[in-house]
Amino acid sequence: MAEEWKSRFAGKMEDYSGQAPEGLFEDIMSSIDAQRPEIVVIPFFRRFAKPLILTGAAVAAAAAVILAVLLPSSEPMPDALPLAEVIDTKESILPEKTDKADKTIGAAVKTDGDDKTGGEARTDGKTRINAETDVKTVIETDVNGKAESKADVNGKSDTDDKTDGKTGINDKDDAKDKTENKVDRKTDEKADVDGKADDKSDGKTGGKKDGEKDGKKGGEKGGKKEIEKTEEDFNVIDNGSMTWQDILLADAGKSGVKENRFALNVFAAGIPSSTQSVSAGYAPMDTRANYTPAASQFAYMSLLNRDKEVNTSTRHFLPIRAGLSFAWYFAPKWKVETGVSYAYLRSKSFSGSENYYFDARQELHYIGIPLNIGYDILNHKVVDLYVSAGGIMEKCVDGRTTSDYWFDGDKRSSDVEKTGIRPLQWSVQASAGLQFNLVRNLGLYIEPGVVYHFKNGSPVESSYTKQPFNFNLNLGFRFSL
Amino acid sequence: MISEQTLAAKLKDRDRIAMKSLYDLYSGFLTAVCSRYILDSEDVRDVLQESFIKIFSGIDKFEFRGPGSLKAWISRIVVNESLKFLKKTSKEDFILSGEYEGPADGIADDITDEDLDVEEVPMEVIQEMIRKLPTGYRTIFNLYVFEDKSHKEIAGILGIKENSSASQLHRAKAMLAAQINEYKQNKI
Numbered sequence: 001m002a003e004e005w006k007s008r009f010a011g012k013m014e015d016y017s018g019q020a021p022e023g024l025f026e027d028i029m030s031s032i033d034a035q036r037p038e039i040v041v042i043p044f045f046r047r048f049a050k051p052l053i054l055t056g057a058a059v060a061a062a063a064a065v066i067l068a069v070l071l072p073s074s075e076p077m078p079d080a081l082p083l084a085e086v087i088d089t090k091e092s093i094l095p096e097k098t099d100k101a102d103k104t105i106g107a108a109v110k111t112d113g114d115d116k117t118g119g120e121a122r123t124d125g126k127t128r129i130n131a132e133t134d135v136k137t138v139i140e141t142d143v144n145g146k147a148e149s150k151a152d153v154n155g156k157s158d159t160d161d162k163t164d165g166k167t168g169i170n171d172k173d174d175a176k177d178k179t180e181n182k183v184d185r186k187t188d189e190k191a192d193v194d195g196k197a198d199d200k201s202d203g204k205t206g207g208k209k210d211g212e213k214d215g216k217k218g219g220e221k222g223g224k225k226e227i228e229k230t231e232e233d234f235n236v237i238d239n240g241s242m243t244w245q246d247i248l249l250a251d252a253g254k255s256g257v258k259e260n261r262f263a264l265n266v267f268a269a270g271i272p273s274s275t276q277s278v279s280a281g282y283a284p285m286d287t288r289a290n291y292t293p294a295a296s297q298f299a300y301m302s303l304l305n306r307d308k309e310v311n312t313s314t315r316h317f318l319p320i321r322a323g324l325s326f327a328w329y330f331a332p333k334w335k336v337e338t339g340v341s342y343a344y345l346r347s348k349s350f351s352g353s354e355n356y357y358f359d360a361r362q363e364l365h366y367i368g369i370p371l372n373i374g375y376d377i378l379n380h381k382v383v384d385l386y387v388s389a390g391g392i393m394e395k396c397v398d399g400r401t402t403s404d405y406w407f408d409g410d411k412r413s414s415d416v417e418k419t420g421i422r423p424l425q426w427s428v429q430a431s432a433g434l435q436f437n438l439v440r441n442l443g444l445y446i447e448p449g450v451v452y453h454f455k456n457g458s459p460v461e462s463s464y465t466k467q468p469f470n471f472n473l474n475l476g477f478r479f480s481l
Numbered sequence: 482m483i484s485e486q487t488l489a490a491k492l493k494d495r496d497r498i499a500m501k502s503l504y505d506l507y508s509g510f511l512t513a514v515c516s517r518y519i520l521d522s523e524d525v526r527d528v529l530q531e532s533f534i535k536i537f538s539g540i541d542k543f544e545f546r547g548p549g550s551l552k553a554w555i556s557r558i559v560v561n562e563s564l565k566f567l568k569k570t571s572k573e574d575f576i577l578s579g580e581y582e583g584p585a586d587g588i589a590d591d592i593t594d595e596d597l598d599v600e601e602v603p604m605e606v607i608q609e610m611i612r613k614l615p616t617g618y619r620t621i622f623n624l625y626v627f628e629d630k631s632h633k634e635i636a637g638i639l640g641i642k643e644n645s646s647a648s649q650l651h652r653a654k655a656m657l658a659a660q661i662n663e664y665k666q667n668k669i
Binding site (some may be wrong): 008019025027189307 | 510517
């Protein structure tokens, strides 16, 4: 048999096995993954199943704004009660006001719900632009002095028959539900508001209207695009028959005026709230078109997940803020405030399938300079009430994203990437403040408000981009000098 | 152990566990096949990687034809990739086409099956002996012995003359016989 050697040779070596190169399988998987870019491209067609979860805390903050506005002047306030108790106390003291207050709260919630929806329930750039336009329109109307924001509240409260809670805090859950329900009926309600706005404004809020109006002007300074317009408006007033100073002095005559010319504020802010969204595919918080997580495990993981359902759930927490500011009364009851603030933005996401996923934690640190104009509605020896509006310019000074890769319950690797945001972040805000004067020169203040963060073009998602219109609750001490 | 048929079916479903199973089952074998063609270990790695990608992405083309057919199919892919690599990287024609016509040295004509008796020789030693053959001889030897190709087929694959394939195989056998003989001598 001439070929016997051949079969013997082949037979002998049939099961011979060498040592496969180290890490070859991982390389193969990465390389297969690289050939299938659609796995990573998915994020750009993300759809948000749950566009927004607005927590009760934010609604409570809005309710507090309204309550604060409605507070009567003579009741002494307990010194350092938490917000909830403060509101309860007020409610029991003022039973006859309850109905109105409740309605107003409902209205406020509604308004906010609308704004929220406009700002959040969207999936693409186009809608985003529309949402921004809406907000701008509202602000511009304010600047023109029609006191539409107040009118909105009243107009709505008249038509709103759904509020059934007893206090701002108890309303929390109802209000939240409503806010979510409102999404569909957004358009109708908007039409209502527009229709009622003008004729519902009444004398009661007259004084505040001015405050709001002018405060808003200060707010516009925060937004680059608006600056010119604001200046024009100032000029118009200056050239009018009644001067700017005349208006201020006229207002000042109505109630007590603070003697102090300066104040130093130490404040902190943070509402334990977040927005959560779920989308199909991998959706890194850095939304750059060519961005994929740097970790080598990502490619391997996406290969393992190739035929699994892959989702990303992202949660952006509201910023935690702290800072120092300085106020100067440039006219009786009118103050301008500036300072420095630090903000910490935290986000979390889970991306992948049940068995193979990574959880990423993004942390951003901002340093900002606020500029606000405030107007004292009421100066009392125990309580001060004021409104304020303005803007803040912030710069992201540091940021990082830590990702842990999990394979069947094992943490395979942890990867830290630097997250940078180059453009400045501009925001405008409006708030109402309630200050309890603890001792002669020291007050404790609580300042609920709303804030709008402008888009700055950065691909990095955060609370600022995902929830540009938001509630804010400042707590602080004020030293009057 | 999972059957080849089931494994192939799962691979067609792009089952990632099946991919790992296939790799675990055959990567050692395929490494051995590949390193009989290619000497440099980095090159072996590259070729294997390319092969596995071809295997996983081309699994739909595989038809199960009984036990061993999957192993045969994947090793054919590795052999093809190895040949492709050799053709691409060899500066000149790596087959000494037509250069060698006559019988190899003195012993060439009378290589017996005994001369190539590898019963007592460990597999890794045989592997190394094959790897010591010049590239052209080695390639032809591998194709002839392990891939069961005829000289006609080898000639077609490598683009050489049929008798050139035969003579180079003869030469390879002679060199192997010498090595085997030497091994046995040293062992005794």
